[in-house]
Amino acid sequence: MKVEIISIGDELLIGQTVNTNASYLAKGLTELGLEVKRVTTVGDDAVDIRAGLSLAMEKSDLVVVTGGLGPTHDDITKAVVADFFGSELILDKEYLERLKRAFERRGWKMAKVNEGQAFMPHNAQILENPVGTAPGLLFERDSKKCFVLPGVPSEMKAICEDSVFPMLHGTGEIILQKTVRTTGIPESTLFEDIGDIAKIEQLAKMAFLPKASGVDIRLTVTGSDEVACKKRLEQARRLLEKKIGKYIYAYDDEALEEVVSRLLLDAGKTIAVAESCTGGLLASKLTNIPGSSNYFEYGVVTYSNQAKTDILGVPADILATRGAVSEETAIAMAESVRKISRTDFGLSTTGIAGPGGGTAEKPVGLVYIGLATARKSYARRLIFTKDRLANKERSVQAALSLLKKELS
Numbered sequence: 001m002k003v004e005i006i007s008i009g010d011e012l013l014i015g016q017t018v019n020t021n022a023s024y025l026a027k028g029l030t031e032l033g034l035e036v037k038r039v040t041t042v043g044d045d046a047v048d049i050r051a052g053l054s055l056a057m058e059k060s061d062l063v064v065v066t067g068g069l070g071p072t073h074d075d076i077t078k079a080v081v082a083d084f085f086g087s088e089l090i091l092d093k094e095y096l097e098r099l100k101r102a103f104e105r106r107g108w109k110m111a112k113v114n115e116g117q118a119f120m121p122h123n124a125q126i127l128e129n130p131v132g133t134a135p136g137l138l139f140e141r142d143s144k145k146c147f148v149l150p151g152v153p154s155e156m157k158a159i160c161e162d163s164v165f166p167m168l169h170g171t172g173e174i175i176l177q178k179t180v181r182t183t184g185i186p187e188s189t190l191f192e193d194i195g196d197i198a199k200i201e202q203l204a205k206m207a208f209l210p211k212a213s214g215v216d217i218r219l220t221v222t223g224s225d226e227v228a229c230k231k232r233l234e235q236a237r238r239l240l241e242k243k244i245g246k247y248i249y250a251y252d253d254e255a256l257e258e259v260v261s262r263l264l265l266d267a268g269k270t271i272a273v274a275e276s277c278t279g280g281l282l283a284s285k286l287t288n289i290p291g292s293s294n295y296f297e298y299g300v301v302t303y304s305n306q307a308k309t310d311i312l313g314v315p316a317d318i319l320a321t322r323g324a325v326s327e328e329t330a331i332a333m334a335e336s337v338r339k340i341s342r343t344d345f346g347l348s349t350t351g352i353a354g355p356g357g358g359t360a361e362k363p364v365g366l367v368y369i370g371l372a373t374a375r376k377s378y379a380r381r382l383i384f385t386k387d388r389l390a391n392k393e394r395s396v397q398a399a400l401s402l403l404k405k406e407l408s
Contacts, residue, residue, distance in 0.1 A: 001172050003029050004038040004056040008049060008067035008077050009151055012041050021066045021156055028165055033172025033222075034062065044068060049080045053146070061144055064164070067151030069134040071113045078121070078137070081148050085139045087121035095120065099133055124148075127163040131155055136163060176221045176229045178204075180240055182247040183214030183256060183401050190215050194243045204236035212393040213256070214249075249404060256400045257285040263407040264295040271403070272298035272341035274312055274333040276324065277351035277367060279303065282396045298341035302333070312336040325350050325362055330370030330379040338372045346372035347403055349395050354386045365391055369399045371406060 005025050011017040019041065026036045037060060042048040049068075056063045068077030082089055096118035103110040117134055120126055127136030127147075132155035137148040147164055149156045182190060187210045191197075200206055200219075209216040217240065221233045241248060250259050264271060273282050283299030286292060300311055305324055308314040314332045322328045330350050338346025351367030358364035365384035371377070382398055384391045 001034050001061045002059070003034045003036045003062045003064065004040065004060040005029075005036065006049075006052050006056055006063060006065045007039070007041045007151075008044065008065065009041075010043045010074075012067075013043050020153055021151065024153070024157060025064055025066070025160070028160060029064070029168070030175060030177075032165060032168050033175045034168065035172075044074045044076060046076055046080045049077060050084055053081065053084055057141065057144060057146065062168075063144070063146040065146065065148045066156055069117075069148065069150045071111070071117055071133070077148060078119075081137070081139065081146070082121040082124070085121065085123065085141060085146070087123045087139070089119040090122050092118050092120045092126075095126075095135070102133065127159050129155055129159055130162060131158045135159075138167075174223055174226050174229050176226075176233050178219045178233055178237055179209075179252045180217040180219065180237065180248055181214060181250045181252075181254070181256075182217065182244060183249055183397050185215065185244075185247045187215045190217075190244060190247065194240065200236050200239050203232045203239070206236075212387075212390040213397045249401065255285075256397060256404065258289055260400050260404050260407070261286065261289040261292060261295065263404060265291065267407060269345060269407070270295050270297050270341075270343040271345040271347060272296075272337045272343045273300070273399075274337035274346070274348040274370075275299070275301050276303055276308070276333070276349060277353045278349045278392050278395050278399075281392050282347065282349060282399055285396055285400065297343045298337060300337060308333065312340070323362070325352055325366055325368060327368055327370075327379040327381065330368035331372065331377045332370075334370035334372035334379075335377050344373065345403065345406070346370075347399055349399055351382075351391070351395060353388045353391045353395075355388055367391065367395045367398070369395070369402050371402055373406070 005022050007019050007022050012019050022039045029036055040052050042052045068075045096115060099114060099118055100110050121137060125138040127138060129135045132150060132152060134150045136159040139146040149159055187208055204219040204221045207218040209218060219233060219236050221229045223229045249256050275282050280301045286296050302308045302311050305319045309316055312333055313336050314329060318328045318332055330348050333348035334346040348370035352358050352362060352364050354364035364386045367382045367384060368379045370379040380402055384394050
């Protein structure tokens, strides 16, 4: 079943609001085995809405529209869609009374403008909104369905969970997905290391999804036999693992910090961090995980040379001769924070995040990750880009990856 999602609202077109509704719907509909072919965004304009809806109903078997069901003058979706389907808007007196009672329960007087939400298309099925005032609608024509939902994310999701998804359950084919998460290797190199893509794609469709923290590979299998689909997906995963296993840190939605936290907890080990270029992001990632107090002891941001000396005791001669961004400083920071906190591991970051501050010898994007244990200390040198925020994210990912390798 081919699906199109239409998102309505000027705020989406001008970039004022991020379209999280489309992402949620696409994910949910795909999990139901439906094929989302297009996501269209139109403004609060009757001509554009009608044109978008006409094309969607022509090209797709199912259309899901969000936005424009509120009570104000720019909420025109219901009227436009009702007219498209030849539906007359009729006052639903029972729903009007329910609206009034809903406002009374909150201690508010219902505004006159809200009465418009009680006018319902005569040939549409009404979908209950358990958390708001605008119900969803379902129109049907020529065996095709068109769902019309509120744009408020919480309301849209509630109607989907209660009505839309249950109604669509069992109408699509089986679609299974597995996300293979990698870090520490560029997309192009990863592609080359995998080698014969065609062999894997005989089992599952592959998609490369690069981001600052690494490259995800999404495997997708479709079919009518769930057991056979699961077998093909696992075979494809194993082939990838054989090729690029050393770069894989997790599957699906699991983050690297979750993997590292589990390894720390399982090993009964503790950690402290000393950060410069990452400005506390590493400590934040490690403490995002519930139960982090069982392994995270100490975190310090020593941004200036003075702080590195005063707080961590990094020798002034190292800073003077080798510089803050150096292998020696990274190691000294990791060793010191481990000693101060009396933990099993000390982890440090120091670098030039950018976009300025680089030299020919030490360019923007140069980062050192230091790691110290009771037996050894060392640092890893990395070169990233000129994007400051991306460099911070990549530095944290590299530090966590280094720690994971030490724990594995």
